[in-house]
Amino acid sequence: MPHSIVVIGGGATGTGTARDLAMRGFNVTLVERGNLTEGTTGRTHGHLHSGARYAVSDQESAVDCMQENRILRDIAGHCIEDTGGLFVQLEGDPDEYFEKKLEDCEECGIPTEVISGEEARRREPYLSANVERAIWVPDGAIDPFRLCVANAADAVDHGATVETHAEVVDVLVDDGSVTGVEIERHGPTYLGKGSEGDIETLQADYVVSATGAWAGQLAEMAGIELKMSISKGAMVVTNVRQLDTVINRCLPKGEGDTIIPHETTVLLGANDDPVDDPDNYPEEQREVDMMIDIAAEMVPVVADARMIRAYWGVRPLYDPDPRSTTDPGDVTRNYFILDHAERDSVEGFASVVGGKLTTYREMSESVADHVCEAFGVDATCRTHEKPLPGSTDPSALDDRMDEFDLRSPIARRSRQRLGDRAPEVLDIDGANPTICACEGVSRAEIQDAIGRVGANLNGVRLQTRASMGNCQGGFCTHRLGAELYLDHERGAARDEIDRLYQERWKGQRHTLWGEQLSQAMLNHMLHATTMNHDADPAVFDDEIDYGAYDSGVAAEGSHGD
């Protein structure tokens, strides 16, 4: 019997760990309180670091980033866009730092190329005239949603079980050893298992907490004190892609000075402010304004660009020596495996904290090594050489797209999203109309996602990007609801429409001016005026006396007056 391991946390680290352990033959159950990527992973900036950002201040992280950057290009090609990155020096930015950055990159093994301001503007015409020169580095953009899904899918293919909407409410400790966890379900899992309110116990020989910013809470459930140094950051989303290259400012202390192209948008971010509670911290106007103002110094057009939403994430940082750190921006980006047997005398339990999205695989490998060691299992890691599902040769699919009744820009987008799963997903009976026009998502993709995540439109969104474009779901939330109506419980579609509509509103609130405010009004008119979505009597259990209203009868036959 293989040892049973519970991995808590459905972010990059948790899904990566589940995959690694499952590949090494363990009996793995992954538990996540929401959808996959519900935590920080779904709220990152999506920067596939080359390490250049940390080359001066945090070389260990820089080296890790470069190494993982290379590996991810091999195993997760369909989650990465090879944009390259530029560190730009604006008029007045110190030369010494520019030179130091170059030197330190070289020391860390990060390839660089220095280009002139003109050359930088030739590559990215919207760059400011004040850019004097720039360092090119192998940065990229990474899609965390596809990455986690691919990791989880591969874990499942290796025998793991994934429990979504299952919150760990207790870590069970017996006589100094962790024996499992207690979960409370917030709804059925993506496979439709269980229902809201169910409490269940999952026994385990070992528990790995990959809960990032929440690691302190999980440790506390096992009676362990673990203080995280978490910090929030805001990111603002533009409606078009003004750039195809990652842009960084070449300054010693950068906050909010990175611009990342992502799908149809560009993401501006992110500041770095300490917070206490990862579930409850203020989202402030000044942060949104700051992201725009700082980005506009490098790329002036963003000052007047249409912003479609803003979102926040919390960094799961851990500071082994908090007394010597004075600035939150200086907390190391390194990761740590905290062995609670050694650290706190609680056996069978480890937390993996810190790190970056870029280094998730290495973190997973380390914690999996640690588990192997704990059981004396001799199994080597293969996650760096085995490609993730979907990543092999997406381009071979070009010729087959017509078969699936997809308009060509949509076909191209679907292919990018689906990688080598495209033929299987797009082969449906009957019509394949577009459901989300902003992001070009067709019925087949939506149906595939529903098959994977169940009656859960936020999950569908994360898998497909439906509702993530200009209109922020105004024109497709109801269409998405209609797509899951047939196969699910009565009322589920209506609730899911409401849930997604509220979720989309959450991010738009921060960019309500200009065209996005006009869009919000149009959405409001469509949903409240045309549909009466806000006052549906079925939702509010209102009894209506239908007989009291115009019955139309008098109108019959009275042609005109």
Added chain:
Amino acid sequence: MAIESDVLVVGGGISGVTSAVAAARNGADVRLISHKKTTLRQASGLVDGLGYVPGRSQSTDREGSPSQKRRDFREFRDNRSEYWGPLITPFDGIDSLPDGHPYSVLGADALRSGLSLFDDLVGDSYLGGHTEKNALVPTFGGTVKPTARYPRAAAAGIASDNRSMLVAGFRSFTDFDARMVADNLEAAGVPFEVTGAEIAFADLFPADAEVTRFAKALDHDERIDGTPARQALADAVSPHVGDAERVGFPALLGDDNADEVRAELEERLGAAVFEIPTGPPSLPGLRLEDRLYAALDAEGVKYETGCPVVGYETAAGTPSRVETVLVDRSGQEIPYSASAFVLATGGFVGKGLDSDRDRVFEPVFDCHVPQPPDRYDWFVDDAFGDHPYARFGVNPDATMRPLDADGDPEFTNLYAAGSAVGGADVAREKSASGVSLATGAVAGRAAAAAIDDLNLELGTTEI
């Protein structure tokens, strides 16, 4: 030389047309200038009067910044501030509206006169004028909503009619799933049997064909795989009709020949046929737009669309009087002068209101738009809560003159109508077109009356 008229209406939506006609009927020579045609292209074509009224206490659901706190959608639903309704008649609710609401400012008779002007303009293509009661009509979101006037094409769908209903949807038309609409209507307690069926008819068209494409095929009864379109549609639906006495479709049953299309389908199906209005592009909205523009011709109002008003000028020495507006015609600014002007440029959707990170403004005359100074107070956290932004607009006096921050008219001869006017959350109240009609009727009349005053005034100064 400026182009002249007595009254110049800026904006060609339902409020612009209403004010133009109201002014013309009061003897003015009227001209209407509009940038885009109207937001009717997006609208359902229903003409709402007043369906819900906000509770007296309006809640802001947050203090300070929004936060990351995980909030379930049900929490929003449960705490949503109360709106009373659906009202049996729009006039039941007017007394309980807040003070700044246009209906409170103008009174119930303004709505009555706006609606009767509308009835007159659209003739028998709209129903509902036989009673003051609201009609409850099915929405494509799968519930019912109160409205004051509805197109003839929607009439057989009324929910206070006990006839059994089939809702038909098309698989490749994704606005709604007919089975979901039918089930949701049942959940809303409608007093009749309702079933839904999805049919493959539209699959015969290219993927993602627009509603206008279907409408055209039905208008001209084009052959689809050899069968005339209307017959093909009836054949596809017939097997599902069963005992249903009426059949509802997404609103795509013809454009120019819609009555004929419906009549033929009714005959072939042996049941009444109606349309359920859907989202943009909306055929019922486009049909209404055609009617209104035809009415402008009939009333002798000259109009131009495709050219925005980009600025205005006051006469030397009288900064409180608008003398001309500047119209951008292919890059050239042409002055148009008039004795009185009506601002009917719409709200955020029509572009009569605009905003940046610091403020909300009215772009043509820069009329005062009351608003909280902090952008984060423009909205609340419930997507359907009491959003201040939904009520933004100019603040009028009882003759519809926009007032400045001190409560004085911005200009002596400028009137406002429609969604450019603030004070109402027309979406939650279900009052959008009603507010446009009421304010349009008053603004048009007042503008026409102002020319007489002006002539008097000028007459006296000359002596």
